[in-house]
Amino acid sequence: QSALTQPASVSGSPGQSITISCTGTNNGVGTYSLVSWYQQHPGRGPKLLLSEDTRRPSGISNRFSGSRSDNTASLTISALQAEDEADYFCCSYASDSIVVFGGGTKVTVL
C-alpha cells in the first residue's frame, strides 16, 4: 500500500532554513506522481503552498520552495519566521483515484 512518510518534527531559529522531506513507498511519490505541500496553523484549514512539487500559487512567499530526488520530495522554508510555526504535510496520488497524505511535520521556530 502506498504511503508518504514525513519527519514528525523539525525546528530552526529565525532566519535559518529548514527542509521537510516526504518519502513515498510503493509509488506514493514516484516518477509520475508529483507532490503538493500544505501549511496548517492550529484551528485553521490547510493552505496550499506548492503544487506539482515546486509550483507556488499566487500569493505564496518565495521563501517556500520544493524539490525532488527520486522518491523523496522536499519542502524548504528559508529565512524562517515566527509565523512559519505550523504543521506541514504533503499529498500525492497513489492509484485508482486514491490520494495519500503524509503524516504531517510540526515546525517549531526556536
Place this chain on the structure above:
Amino acid sequence: QVQLQESGPGLVKPSETLSLTCTVSGGSIDNSFWGWIRQPPGKRLELLGYLYYTGSSYYNPSLKSRVTVSVDRSRSQFSLKVTSVTPADTAIYYCARVGRITVAETWFDPWGQGILVTVSS
C-alpha cells in the same frame, strides 16, 4: 477569491448518518471538482470522495459503501453523507476545491476551516 465553509451537526450518534454541507462563496461552483477530506484525532488526512459540479462522483474505495457526495448548484453547495457511523468516524471534516487528482499531480485549494464531528451516544 473562493472561500469554503463547512456546516452541520457537531455530534452524531453511532449507527446514524453524518451529514455536512459546504458553501462556496466568492466564486462559482461550476467547472470545478469539489472534495471532502477528514482527519481523525492523531491520524493523517483521508480523502473521502469528490465530485464534479455536474454531479459525477468518485469515492475512496475503503469507504465507498458508506459515503455519498452531492451538489446543489442553485445554492452553491455540495454535501457529504456518511452512513452507519461509529466512533472511528470522529474527525475534523474539511471541504476543499480539487485542483487536480491525476496520476501526474494532485492538489487541493482552497480548503474550508474544518468542522469537528464527534460520534458518540
